[in-house]
Amino acid sequence: MGHPRPLVIDATGSDIHAEAARIRERGPVTLVELPGGVEAWAVSSPDLLKRLLTDPRVSKDPRRHWTRWINGEVSPEWPLFTWVAVQNMFTAYGGEHRRLRTLVAKAFTARRTAALQPRIEEITKTLLDGLEKAARENPVVDLRERFCYPLPIQVISELFGLPEEQGAELRAVVDGVFHTSAGPEEVTDIYARLYAALGALVALKRRSPGDDLTSALIAARDEEGGTRLSEQELLDTLALMVSAGHETTVNLIDNAIHLLLTHPEQLAQVRSGSASWDDVIEEVLRVDAPVASLPLRYAVEDLGMAEFGGPAGVVIGKGEAILAAYAAAGRDPERYGADADRFDVARADKEHLAFGHGVHFCLGAPLGRLEARIALPALFERFPALGLAAKEGEPEQVDSFISNGHRVLPATLF
Template sequence: MALRALGPAARVELPGGVPAWSVTDPGLVRRLLVHPQVSKDAHQHWPAFIDGDVSADWPLRIWVDIRTVQTAYGYDHGRLRRPLVPAFAARRVRALAPWIEKTADALLNDLAGAASAAPDGVVDLRTHFTSRLPWLTVTTLVGLPEAMHDGFQAVNDTVFTTDLTAERAAANSAEAARLLADLLELKTEHPGDDVTSALLVAHREGALSERELADSIWMMLGAGYGTTAGMLGHAVVNLLAHPSQRELAVSGQVGWDQVIEETLRHQAPVANFMMRFPTEDLHDEPTGLTFARGDALVINYAAACRDPGVHGSDADRFDITRPTAREHVAFGYGAHYCLGAELARLEGRIALPALFSRHPGLELAVAPERLDPLPSLISNGHREIPVRLERNRE
């Protein structure tokens, strides 16, 4: 709200004293996402990065340093996106539904067991369900063996954390390289019908460099896990905090797809996306703003999705009956629309009704305002979601 008050885009200072624009207007966001002279490649189009003005230990550096579809421009964007597309084809996503249903059911069994074992009946829903389901789903797509899950998840959980020390970040990078080498060796010897095997084929054919291969796998794990976990967590918390909204959903008066869209709008899973850079001076006629060549642009999805001009004066309120709920940019726009958007929606359509059907007495164990957010400028979620599966009778 404060940034929106400063206009469609406002000058901000990122951690480490890095100057940037925070873009909050949804119309401007869409125009920048499809503009042919706006790049995501810091290696080509961010002078501060190219000239060495951005320190090696800058806490957000990984988000511009990686070589994936998320940081590619022009031809390279299509080249890096192409090997990933088959994994998210509509038919393949739909085929995952029975597996997701079975997995959600098993996780809910485990959740009930954990709650029964807890002396006070309080259990962390994030650990046992809202983050666990997306993690198991994306690791299945990537082809990550179960024996490697814990190691990869421990490293992956730090990717969205933007307050790590330089020493911790270096240690994580070394561990990530070790884990990935083991995975690539395994998949080279035993390929499967998974994203890692497909990326290895593209690498052998010369379509991906070794760095792009490694970064793409980590990108898949991070994007497919943290964002969906945030979406599921916010949906549950908001429904528990708003009993009348919850009743509309569980009674079927409002569909779960609408719950998901309002959650995405109200709590964009990616709060801020790092970064984009004009390849030449760029004047935006509708807003009157001019961005200089090489300016760093942060797409502020959290603010853009709550724009009062689109969603009304109560845009900051969670309302699953909102007629404009689907008019958000939480998954991006145009050629940069999230490949995994429909998979995330499918997970939500399965996980949320399963949870509330199994546990109609579900309640938060703390007030919503006491939930701690993830320590990240990028990922929008909770550290923990303590709940009771049955209403406290005290």
């Protein structure tokens, strides 16, 4: 096809924003190479991305629209296999997507989300008490491990009625799904463990249903003789909501704390009341999207980018893969100006694509925002002297080009 050589994506995600800048330098849409030698078109212009994400000629179903998948060229050992192999609304297209999303939306209502507020406040307070106790014994605490991580996992576990003893395994498995530089053995092991854990949860909820999302989804599955949601779709829907429902929120809270502690002048604006916590959350989502790049979408037919306001002469061919480069889009200077890289809670234009756009917009976005809106002010009010304890060049990024957060977030509280 005469494409330029693709930009090879760093599977470990060691410097997501430097890589995002390299993607943008090649233009609003450019060819990249994912782990395993799989090529895709990375789209980094927010406006172009929005147009593509809402166009019916862009699919998320590899079985129908990705040439490499249809030709049997994608192995279960590929690090991103779970991301494209699942059968849920994340990979559904057209009428199938509407069917699945409608069923999930019935279970995952705004009312159910709002009702979680008191419980989220309670979990937050318990975690802050634990942080204080830990800091009395050792002045440096890891905020990601002790605060950013346990809050969303606890919320999502309770939302789905997950027994406490299953929590550790679930956490390990979800970490594995986001580990994009994993070797073949780890990939296949994680895939098997994910379905074993979810199968056990479904079996438990069939025996003793409760007022939780798993039971609500099982009810949708079992209505009308099981024609509405297949068993695989049920498991894959749970996989999507449990993994997407906590990793992204962990990164949102982690990145917000890190940005505020490394930009004291921005924190001062929040403390003085000249900027709100909502300002903080939206600017964090823009400048440090919790999901850096999201695999994958596919062209249903040849798509000339000029039609979408993109570069003339660039065509994403039928059956080719598309990567939504959210981290790159969030810092696009054409959209946000020359200071697009700067964290600025007073920025007028904080619109972002961190939760996606169009029919696949993240159902859990209100829950993620709610958790951050409760957790962040509570942390900074409880520990006004909070400070980072990281050395130069730290903290390191999570080992993933999808998940954008830190491995650890060392801090002092007093």
